[in-house]
Amino acid sequence: MSRQERFRRLASRMRRCRLCGLKPGAHAVFGRFDGPEWMLVGQAPGEREAALGRPFAGPAGRRLFEWLKRAGFEEEEFRSRCYVTAMMKCFPGKGGRGDLRPSRWQVENCAPFLEQEMEIVRPRVLIPVGGLAIGRFLGRRPLAETIGRRFLVEYAGRVITVVPLPHPSGASAWTNLAGNRRRLGRALRLLKRADGRG
Numbered sequence: 151m152s153r154q155e156r157f158r159r160l161a162s163r164m165r166r167c168r169l170c171g172l173k174p175g176a177h178a179v180f181g182r183f184d185g186p187e188w189m190l191v192g193q194a195p196g197e198r199e200a201a202l203g204r205p206f207a208g209p210a211g212r213r214l215f216e217w218l219k220r221a222g223f224e225e226e227e228f229r230s231r232c233y234v235t236a237m238m239k240c241f242p243g244k245g246g247r248g249d250l251r252p253s254r255w256q257v258e259n260c261a262p263f264l265e266q267e268m269e270i271v272r273p274r275v276l277i278p279v280g281g282l283a284i285g286r287f288l289g290r291r292p293l294a295e296t297i298g299r300r301f302l303v304e305y306a307g308r309v310i311t312v313v314p315l316p317h318p319s320g321a322s323a324w325t326n327l328a329g330n331r332r333r334l335g336r337a338l339r340l341l342k343r344a345d346g347r348g
């Protein structure tokens with residue numbers, strides 16, 4: 151079976167999944183699959199992403215694509231080359247201080263889908279965005295120890311280049327510190343290099 155066909159079947163299962171018992175209308179959000187070589191994994195879609203069925207379509211996405219533009223990636227071109235998904239595919243809902251963070255059991259419920267996405271995409275370059283996704287691939291550790299560094303991770307017998315990014319949510323003040331802005335700049339240069347430019 152072709153990668154395209156395997157992805158089509160997986161996408162259909164993800165769209166129909168109601169395992170987390172979220173409010174009616176919640177459904178999985180993930181990017182398009184155009185035979186990508188790269189994969190980006192965020193935390194969970196927000197309300198706007200859920201409404202549009204498009205990951206990183208809200209303010210956090212605008213910030214993310216502003217960062218990527220600094221590394222020379224245009225949004226639509228990037229989305230066609232890099233499969234965009236999340237640790238939790240459905241919008242987890244609103245809490246007192248904005249979008250809820252996915253709970254441990256919601257992430258566990260969704261983990262088999264992430265595994266299957268990894269198997270189908272077989273990314274050469276993986277970009278985990280935010281602490282939750284970074285922890286999944288690199289183990290839990292402070293952001294300052296991972297942003298601005300490149301990691302080689304073995305997955306299913308292949309070596310993947312992992313370049314983490316901080317979460318672009320406006321609620322995160324991490325990038326306000328000068329040292330962290332420099333770390334982000336290094337991470338963007340690493341992505342450029344992973345793309346064979348620089």
Ligand code: SF4
Binds near residue numbers: 177256
């Ligand atoms: S978050 Fe994942 S496991 Fe939970 S309902 Fe959505 S697709 Fe299913």
